Amino acid sequence: MSEAEAIQFRNDMTVELVKATASDSDVIWAARVSTKGEASLDDVDADPEKARGLINYLMRDRHGTPFEHTSLTYFISAPIFVFREFMRHRIASYNEESGRYRELRPVFYVPGPDRNLIQQGKPGAYEFVPGTPEQHRIVVEQTEASCRQAYGAYQDMLAAGVAREVARIVLPVTTYSSMYVTMNARALMNFLSLRTKHPDSHFPSFPQREIEMVADLMEAEWAALMPITHQAFAANGRVAP
Amino acid sequence: MSEAEAIQFRNDMTVELVKATASDSDVIWAARVSTKGEASLDDVDADPEKARGLINYLMRDRHGTPFEHTSLTYFISAPIFVFREFMRHRIASYNEESGRYRELRPVFYVPGPDRNLIQQGKPGAYEFVPGTPEQHRIVVEQTEASCRQAYGAYQDMLAAGVAREVARIVLPVTTYSSMYVTMNARALMNFLSLRTKHPDSHFPSFPQREIEMVADLMEAEWAALMPITHQAFAANGRVAP
């Protein structure tokens, strides 16, 4: 029971790479099955520089399937409103903690001092700029007060014998949840192209900051596993093949 | 601005069939492309009773693809916690109202008097039974109080100039949202097999009551469009082909 558990407010996301089978060479052999015997390509296997060229070519000309023979599983903690956006990505596998099967813990996201709070511009091209200290104070106070109130209501209903799946309906979308997600590198690149914002992106993207925080952490783990593929992704405008 | 908008509490779901191309004959011609010229089947086209037999056979032996050449688009209003479960179904197309692009309205789900509030049994085989009037009173009071508090905090942050995508984080998962969802009949049957509960189901299912309310409304619309397919689905244990 969590009756004594203190409410926590956080402003970070956590991403752990649980397991992976994903390397640049996976891309090479998958692509090479199409072309083996084609003499001008047969030396790719032995020559790292040609391997780099092949991956770059696949990325540029959108030969996406060779990037799919890979699998990355992450364990992610983030607020519900982030997972709401995340799970719109359908080429992925998800298991999330369940408010039906377990009691949810009192951990809530509150924007940190560096979170830009003010939205400017017109729909489709919003920009975010910093709020004043007063605005940030209002956000923190209102969010904390709402979370305390909601979690108290949740506990009161549980204490009265009400089912978890009913009591949890009062919890805010800023409540932290956790999930495992498994993606292949192609699906991951598509996710990153939409959920990160980079000056070298060919297509504009306008991710909410909080999902971008998750995506950035995921990208760093992936880049370490598949450095040549990651470079080719960056060099080709961060367009998923 | 919604400053004058009164908070609403509801306990119903709404489902509207926006458009569809879905009929029993769609299944027949899709299946018949495989077999045309096979004499023993060629009279199916002319004989309604044989059409019924063919659809039943496809359902029973899990020939699923002929059911896919159909499309149903629904407009659904339901609380966020229902959409959270709904969007785990990946063979579907979704567009939901956005708390980033528009101000969310103060409409919240509160369980009605006929909602079973008490969970009994062990994990994986829970049963729900009615709560006492006192338990129901607690649920209504706590939920309404939480929603009022949260929506007030939301409005206060908006009034202070904070971006919608930040202010909305305090809103509870019982806030109503709305979405368009498009599915084919095969994906719909899979959804129904998991999100409704019927005595004649071959496999057990334990949907949360609120998503079952949505699913029941969707099923009624679909059954009217494809009555023979619906009967075959029911007669074969509500197993999606």
Added chain:
Amino acid sequence: MSEAEAIQFRNDMTVELVKATASDSDVIWAARVSTKGEASLDDVDADPEKARGLINYLMRDRHGTPFEHTSLTYFISAPIFVFREFMRHRIASYNEESGRYRELRPVFYVPGPDRNLIQQGKPGAYEFVPGTPEQHRIVVEQTEASCRQAYGAYQDMLAAGVAREVARIVLPVTTYSSMYVTMNARALMNFLSLRTKHPDSHFPSFPQREIEMVADLMEAEWAALMPITHQAFAANGRVAP
């Protein structure tokens, strides 16, 4: 039985739009659910020019989901080697005639006189140029001879009582087949971006000519149903959103 059926050689593809629910307004209302209430966008519904602007914006910034609430079903006749490429597109529904359930008819594709027969350049950037009349004559003769030989072998095995699914293994990949395929407009745009070749394409594509013939016919049908979407697709480099 087809014993008296004469062998046919064709060099065309046929594409019939069987049914569809797909219009530009489907895109508008699906996109508008996200933003309704956002004043600067609310006049889109009444103003055709703004509708055009909204669709163009969705295409340009890769908001793909509003294009998914559409469905187009085609009946296509083409050789097996075309269907082999076609069915690599996984966001689609297929039913094809079956060589297990019916006897296949003696209809074969032979390249027409305008089919470029000679491949030049290096892998990944091949170009095709016309063959000589002599080369074309060789292709026609060899293909027709192979098809006649194979179909004779097929008939001989059937006449000996061998199962259809065994006898058909000798038939060449240039044998015509037929299928129903259902796609939404987003999946169709992805298909077209890879299986057609246009000077205004942002990304290069190198479709085999025969699947391009099918894709061109499919595109013409679709463009008539969703002219504003089609123009936006073309104007934005034929990149699927």
Added chain:
Amino acid sequence: MSEAEAIQFRNDMTVELVKATASDSDVIWAARVSTKGEASLDDVDADPEKARGLINYLMRDRHGTPFEHTSLTYFISAPIFVFREFMRHRIASYNEESGRYRELRPVFYVPGPDRNLIQQGKPGAYEFVPGTPEQHRIVVEQTEASCRQAYGAYQDMLAAGVAREVARIVLPVTTYSSMYVTMNARALMNFLSLRTKHPDSHFPSFPQREIEMVADLMEAEWAALMPITHQAFAANGRVAP
């Protein structure tokens, strides 16, 4: 060039497990994220017998997602008509050798002496029984003659300078090809449920023998990696969760 390459006739399929991240414990931790904190389940982690019970429960009640955080990559050699059926399975990743990019080798499938050649019964419930030696002789002779004729025509067109993608159209669907395929365990179970035939299957299936040969080899590799999951699959009627 393959001008000196002798034609080969084979009657076997080869399946090699190239790499995998797939174990019974992957299922356990993915399922446990939903329920951690639920006391009655917390001892699963420490108790192998309870782990077995949990996996069996997930299989029986069709909780499919915990089986998805796994990945198996196979390299398969089989005739084109097998790959035609295989690639209808859309929840998978494929890379196949390409007749556009490389010259295809003269290797062909011919049914072996133990292949049942005669089809009996009505559509939807065919049975296969052995052919006579004379029927088998006809199949072998006709198939070999067709393959020799077709490969000769292919070589003649290549020798005349015709593009590979054109010349290959005469090759029969019994020509061997090779591919990498990557699937998760859930998609694999769905594949196996449809492409193998077992007395203990809950739903009937009527796979063509040649794809069943591939599926049996894939199943053996998978069963060794995930023995508890495999037992639960078998014990629950080989129904994919």
